[in-house]
Amino acid sequence: MHQHAHPCRCGKSHRQPQPLCSIRSIKPVTMKISAAQPVTPDSDCGCCDSDSGSPGGESDAESDRPALTSHQFRWQIAGMDCPSCARKIETAVQRVPQVQQARVIFASEKLVVDADHDIRATIEQVVKNAGFTLSASDSPSPPQPESRWQENAGLLLLGGLMLASWLLSQFSPLWGDRLFIATTLVGLAPIARSAWKLLRSGSPFSIEMLMTIAAAGALVIGAHAEAAMVLLLFQLGERLEAYAAARARRGVTALMALRPDTATRINDTQRENVRLEVLQPGDVIEVAAGGRLPADGELLHASASFDESALTGESLPVAREPGEQIMAGATSLDRLVTLKVISQPGQSAIDRILQLIEEAEIHRAPVERFIDRFSRIYTPAIMLLALLVMVLPPLLGFGEWLPWIYKGLTLLLIGCPCALVISTPAAITSGLAAAARQGALIKGGAALERLSRVSMMAFDKTGTLTAGKPQINHIQPFGAMAEDNLLSIAAAVEQGSTHPLARAIVSEAERRALTIPQAAQQQTLAGSGIRAAIAGVTYQLLTPREVSHLDDAQQQQIAELEAQGQTVVLLLQEQQVLGALALQDQLRSEAIRALAELQKLGVNSVMLTGDNPRAAAAIAAELNINYRAGLLPADKVEAVRTLGAQQALAMVGDGINDAPAMKAATIGIAMGSGTDVALEAADVALTQNQLAILPRTLVLARRTRAIIRQNVALALGLKAIFLVTTLLGFTGLWLAVLADSGATALVTANALRLLRQR
CATH class of the missing domain: 3.40.50.1000 (HAD superfamily/HAD-like)
Structure with missing residues (x-):
């Protein structure tokens, strides 16, 4: 059992920071964001990446996280075509007794397993038995993807056999029919093998099982050509699904392309190209004009302009001064720049964005959880309905056996849940990726x-609607104390506070080169002010509403300052009011326009x-x-x-x-x-202090919800139509498969439209 020592303010302690426990300080002026520590078997625990009870978060048992995990392992998965594949893998792995939790992240093709001890070999064998391939997430040489010809070899072979069967049937119907049978057996063999593997791994109601039963049944009743066509269309649909899934994932993982593989590190006067994994905080790196930052860095020496649009959504170049921090993935526009690395390996801004998108799959939308549960009931129900359609009408004297068996087999194919299952996650994954590119991490x-x-937004004022950089406009002593003395005491009380008003007071004292005395026993009074002791005397900075013993003249002066839109704080020595400081902040330049756009929405x-x-x-x-x-x-x-x-x-x-x-x-x-x-x-x-992000993020969220509704309606609507046409005898086996594959392609393409929002 590993020891926990790192506090992350989530109610638990860890030796290393955990995903989503904290978005910590990388502050390139515009944001605070850091990457999650990559998980290794002997260093992490998965005990606090739950929803933390946030409103509307997961309430299902599937979102519960183990209280304590000794080991967490990660793999890359090959062979997933749609989210239903992810569910199959999760089901297979969760059947292993030592597994506490298994989770597949479809967007990045990762499997994360929490277990009592090292059972990597067992997990890899279980997933292999289910028909998928695993490789270690940190493998130095991940398996190379298959070529186009290798990927499509089965489809091309089946297509060739179908063409040969059809041509032969034109000259010899008997031998053409026999070749259709052989073609069906060739196409059915890998699907039946996959269905058997999934059955053994705990997923009996898979599309492979439906297809195997339907094709085998069609062979039995003599529909040989249709059986072969069903398998050809199924394989074509699978390839289309694989393409669509890869396209959706590229929308997410394209962020990885923003980070170069190597960096130019400077040691004294020597320059060397190094991999990102060896960069450490404090290293000095160079980035040429037009190059992207490989890690979060602090700009050294000269000012420069950067394009940060890929990370913040801001299309205009941003000028940075020496000492400012810039996120990984930003592009240096006008000069070669030198930076000091400030992020750990795997903890840059890009890493953190990708981690958030991955972890977002934990917190699934209610409609997505509902559809997932519905699909688990829907497929067995369709299989039962198909069986009843095959058996009951002939038994009750409503027709011959073969036509009703044919209709029942067609219903099996219509019952494939792929289009329904992928309808919601495809839209949500695309929406989250598009939002990240526009400057909002959801x-x-x-x-x-x-x-x-x-339908309503409530805004804080200071630092949200205003720039958060107030300045002192007026100092009003209420006695014989000089302005500078009043300011120096106020600065001593506020020294170290991060509140914008406190920083403004301290900055003004420093600007005037005043001597700021040492304060002790500082205590923040939430919503009221702050108190501290200077040389044993208690001083307080309070809002006027907290001070009840002001005379008429003092109240009049305060009212006049506040009427000008200024914020007034009072300095008290014990209970004596020494004077007032008036500060004023400026509205953000885009605030009026952003709120007007929200009003239009x-x-x-x-x-x-x-x-x-x-x-x-x-x-x-x-x-x-x-x-x-x-x-x-x-x-x-x-x-x-x-x-x-x-x-x-x-x-x-x-x-x-x-x-x-x-x-x-x-x-x-x-x-x-x-x-x-x-x-x-x-x-x-x-990801930046721009209220203009809010309207476009809201538009994106509404578009995502609309597309989810369209997809669900499309998937269920097509099934309902073909259910009726099948029972009426208008729909055949091959048309049922074509409709299902077409629906899957349509809902995926519809979801991908979100990635094109500008």
Whole structure:
């Protein structure tokens, strides 16, 4: 049993950070994001990548994670054509007694297994018996993909035999019919073998089993040509499914292409090309003009322009100054740049995005979970219906046996659930990948579905609607104390705080080159202010509403400042009010346009802030939205719950105080520069501080939901139509297979349209 020592604030401890426990600080000015530690058998535990009880998260037993896992193993899988293949592998592996949990990540073709001890050989044999191939995820030489000719050899052979059978039947019907039988046996052999393997591994109701029964039944009743055609069309459909699945996965894993395989590392004056795995924080690397960053880095020496559109969705080049941090995958546009590596191997921004997309499959949308459960019941039900169609009508005297057996066999083929099973995950995977490319990381299909239903957004003010960089505009002593003395004491109290107002006060003191005394016993007063001791004397910085003993003149001065849209904080020595500091923040440049676009989409906006009502009113008037001001963190939660009871509500914020409100909302959205706590609480994390991302992400979520509905309707609608036409005798075996393969191709192509959204 390995020891745990690394705290990740998820209620457990680990020797290494775990996926989704924390989105931690890589801050290229626009975001905080880091990669999950790659899992190795002796270093990781899978005990905290569950949904953590987020609203709308998984409630099924299938989403439960083991409380403690000794070993976790990962493999790459070859041979999966659709999500139903993933379910077959999971079913086979979970039958191994030592396995605590098995999960297949279809988007990246990975198998993740939690087990009591090292059972890799057993798992590999079980998956091989089910008809799939595994290779170690960190294998230095993964198996090479088959050539096009090798992949399609079976289909080409069957097609050639079909053509020969048809030509021969034109001259000799008897020998042509015999060749059709041979063609059927050739095409049936690998499918029957696969069906037997899946039956033994715990998946009796597979498409291979349906196809085997239907083709064998057609041979028995003498429909030899149709039996051969069914198998040919099935293999053609399988190849189309494989192509569509590979195309969908390329939409996700294309992010890997943003990261070069090697980097140019500088040691003193020597330059060497090294693989990314050997790069460590502190290494100095060079990236030529037009080259992509291989790791997250801090820019050294001269300023430069970078194209970060592939990661943030921002099409315009971004100018970076020395000391700023840039994400892996960004392109240096105008010069050769030198950077200091700041990310561990496998923990760059690109790695983290890919990890989030992979882990998103844990948090499946409710409709996806429903369809998965439905398909498990649907296939056996269709098989039972087919059996009844074969047996009951002839027994009750409604016709001959052979026509009804033929109809029953056709029903078996119509019962194939492939199109239905792939309809939802194909759309969700495409939607998540498209969102990542546009600058929004969405934590799973459940979050994507909830986002699509949002009709109101609540915004924090400071750092969300505003730039989060307030400046001191006025210092008003209420006595004989000089402005600089008042500012230096306030800076001492705020020293070390990450709140934007605190940083503004400290920055102003530093700008004036003031001596900042040493403070001790600093204590944050949530939603109210902060207190600290200087030379044994207690000082507090509080909002005016927390101070009840102001005289009329002081209240008048504060009211005038707040009426100008400024935020006022008061400095107190014990209970004596020493003076006021007035700060003002600026609206984000894109805020007005972003909120107007949300309004066009039918989404109302409201501002929830702890600031004073006068300052809040000035900001809200510019934005033309409603507001609630003077809110403590608990008040924000109550406001979110009240508003959320009426409609689906998203809470957008960036601070520690916003995290509880994000959890209380239908969905929480964190700005790119948000605190770790806010990013952990959020269901959606923006990769940069741009409110313009919100409207386009909402449009994408709604399109994804619409496409899911279209796909489900298409899959079920076609089956219902062919069910009726089969019972009426209009549909044959080959047409049933063609309809199923066509439906699978249609729903996949429909889902892939999401990847083309700009």
